[in-house]
Amino acid sequence: MTLTEKTAYLKGLMEGLNTDDKVIAAIADILSDMAAEIAEIKDDVDELSEVVDVIDEDLGEVEKDIYEIDDDDDHCCCCDDDDDEDYDDYDDDEDEYEEIFDDEDLYEVTCPTCGDTICLNAAMIEDGSINCPNCNELLEFDLDDIEDEDESESEE
Known part of the structure; x- marks a missing residue:
């Protein structure tokens, strides 16, 4: 059960009890508002996470293009790679x-x-x-x- 569903259930219980206690009603309203805000923030975070993943993939491709990263090469100096020719x-x-x-x-x-x-x-x-x-x-x-x-x- 999500936070929004739990606050809706709590509100339903309070209305079913027919209590006139304003404090409990105010708490339920606050919980409802908090649940809505948290759900909105969660959606925003999920969306931003997707965007960051796309940017990370694009950046990885740019790094490969710029630095000509070869996945097979472990960039060690012990091989006969002729990397010294660059210098x-x-x-x-x-x-x-x-x-x-x-x-x-x-x-x-x-x-x-x-x-x-x-x-x-x-x-x-x-x-x-x-x-x-x-x-x-x-x-x-x-x-x-x-x-x-x-x-x-x-x-x-």
Whole structure:
């Protein structure tokens, strides 16, 4: 018997007894209202549970697509999976980074728009401009004044 059925049965018993006790009638009304609210909440929870299950299934498919999860693979390092090939490019990127910035002076530039500090090498500055990686503001470098100062110092 559900809670709603039990409260309906209790109300029927009270009406059959013909009692004029208002307290018992009020308790029965409250129980009836509570049973209705609880039934409504239970329905909402069941509906939400179904929606969450559908979302969970969809998310599982998205994860498979994004991460290319293979159910047969236990992701261990002890097999000859050639998974290490995925990290071979990382080593190349690190070497390339070292070639660009190795033994070069780095200059710090502060973006006037966002205040982000950017490290640049001489080649980047000689290009004349660069977009701020944080706010995409175009930062321009005028090296003519610096070169004029260098020439005047070397003549002295």
